[in-house]
Amino acid sequence: MAAPDSSHDKAPGGGQRGSRGALMYATGFLFAIVLTLASFWAADTHSVWQPGVPVLLAALAIGQMGVHVVFFFHISTGPNDTNNFLALAFGIFVVGLVVFGSMLIMSNLNANMMPMDRLMEMQR
Amino acid sequence: MSLVDALTEPGTPDSGDTPISERGPAPLPIVVAFGFWLFLLSDIVLFSALFAAYAVLSGQTDGGPAGPQLFNRTNVLIETGCLLTSSFTCGLLTLSIEARNRLATYLWAAVTFALGVVFLAFELTEFGRMVAGGAGPTRSAFLSAFFTLVGTHGLHVTVGLAWLATMMAQVATLGFRPMVVRRLLCFSLFWHALDIVWIGVFTIVYLGAH
Numbered sequence: 001m002a003a004p005d006s007s008h009d010k011a012p013g014g015g016q017r018g019s020r021g022a023l024m025y026a027t028g029f030l031f032a033i034v035l036t037l038a039s040f041w042a043a044d045t046h047s048v049w050q051p052g053v054p055v056l057l058a059a060l061a062i063g064q065m066g067v068h069v070v071f072f073f074h075i076s077t078g079p080n081d082t083n084n085f086l087a088l089a090f091g092i093f094v095v096g097l098v099v100f101g102s103m104l105i106m107s108n109l110n111a112n113m114m115p116m117d118r119l120m121e122m123q124r
Numbered sequence: 125m126s127l128v129d130a131l132t133e134p135g136t137p138d139s140g141d142t143p144i145s146e147r148g149p150a151p152l153p154i155v156v157a158f159g160f161w162l163f164l165l166s167d168i169v170l171f172s173a174l175f176a177a178y179a180v181l182s183g184q185t186d187g188g189p190a191g192p193q194l195f196n197r198t199n200v201l202i203e204t205g206c207l208l209t210s211s212f213t214c215g216l217l218t219l220s221i222e223a224r225n226r227l228a229t230y231l232w233a234a235v236t237f238a239l240g241v242v243f244l245a246f247e248l249t250e251f252g253r254m255v256a257g258g259a260g261p262t263r264s265a266f267l268s269a270f271f272t273l274v275g276t277h278g279l280h281v282t283v284g285l286a287w288l289a290t291m292m293a294q295v296a297t298l299g300f301r302p303m304v305v306r307r308l309l310c311f312s313l314f315w316h317a318l319d320i321v322w323i324g325v326f327t328i329v330y331l332g333a334h
Contacts, residue, residue, distance in 0.1 A: 008150040008151065008154055009154065011154045011156075011157030012161040012313060013312060014154075014157060014309065018219070018223070022216065024215075025212055025215035025216060026212075029209075029212040036205075036208060040331065042331075057327050061324065064323050065324075068211070068316060068320050068323070072215060072316040073313065084161055087165055091169065094169050098172045098173055099176045099179065101176075102173075102179070103176065103179050
């Protein structure tokens, strides 16, 4: 590989090698295992207030995605990672719009929909 | 070496000296990896549309079976373990490629491939069992959304396995040429991205079923 070039952004997933890289992947793997097991525990537990379980699951999932981005993709907020991080931020923005926008609009339509029997009567 | 040392990038004191306009284009490996990163983000946007469809339709079972009757948590935990471990071995594969270690490359590629196959076997068995039990994709809107979302992820894993096999053939015939190394690094990014999508799948589809 060429010598590290500090005047350009680094490639996503790159920048780590040798024992440092192995330690990075092992750390991420360990975090991911703990968070996965915590998710499976949280889904079945009764020691958490039940309406809070989905929030806990969401927090654990987002945390684990963050672990993957940092330890497997090596994305940081450092000065030679600006393009990668901005692209990621835009991706998260679009994903949020699509998922939460769809859920909001569909639940609103569902709540305002005419009851099915009334609709049938009007079509006669 | 402490963990903090290992996790922080070495400082690059001269990085701000040259104006952006005088730096010229970035080297090819960086351009390729950045382009592939953009593709992966757009692929995740595709999955977000399928997740949105699933979230909207997950309650529309049309009197048919709902999630808790169909899903087996133990299976999902094994599938998750396979995919997670394969993501880790894929990281070790990347390091073997950086070190130009042919034997280690083959070893970690084989482990990654085997774990991917086990994952797919579990998933296809589950699909077969559901379809045989009358819970196929045509049964209800919930099951249409389920098979589309989880099936698209499974399709990505299948493509990834074919890609990995192709890359090992290229390492065997062409060696570690810059072109082959770039493709391998793109593959590793692809494989890590599939794991991120799977986190969403097992949390929303399997653990969120009620």
